[in-house]
Amino acid sequence: MxxxxxxxxxxxxxxxxxxxxxxxxxxxxxxxxxxxxxxxxxxxxxxxxxxxxxxxxxxxxxxxxxxxxxxxxVPEGKAGKNRVHLDVRAAPGLEGEARMAALAAEADRLVTLGAAVLARYEPAPPLEAGHLVLADPEGNEFCLD
Structure with missing residues (x-):
């Protein structure tokens, strides 16, 4: 279903x-x-x-x-880290430095809209392709990957 x-x-x-x-x-x-x-x-x-x-x-x-x-x-503010978050696929098909450069460029664009960059995780093969953690204008975390 x-x-x-x-x-x-x-x-x-x-x-x-x-x-x-x-x-x-x-x-x-x-x-x-x-x-x-x-x-x-x-x-x-x-x-x-x-x-x-x-x-x-x-x-x-x-x-x-x-x-x-x-x-x-809602009346209350954000109290802690999100237990669920969105992963925004901003660099599909890219790897290594090209991937990280595309993610950084998208992060720069989102910062102009009110986002904040919280962390950068470098690629660590074979399982980790690298990603960025951002927060929206009210502090909700999400990943660019």
């Missing part, structure tokens, strides 16, 4: 974190359902109070293939 998967992030600023992850994953912020032309219009029509209209956001694969990633506002 096959099931659809949604990945959910708890965060303080869903719109900001969703915009960041849309860039990381090559996704788009999920548009509102027809006939609405904006989320503000949709939420107002559905009677969502103004103070709750920024409580969630989502990104979707523009090709409809990948999972939806949902961002929900």
């Amino acid at each position: 096959s099931r659809q998967v949604q990945v959910t992030f708890d965060c303080a600023d869903p719109a900001r974190v969703a915009a960041f992850w849309a860039e990381v994953l090559g996704c788009v912020v999920q548009p509102p359902p027809p006939p609405f032309t904006s989320w503000e219009e949709a939420l107002a029509a559905w009677g969502v109070p103004p103070e709750q209209r920024d409580a969630a956001s989502a990104v979707v694969d523009p090709d409809g293939v990948g999972p939806r990633v949902f961002f929900q506002r």
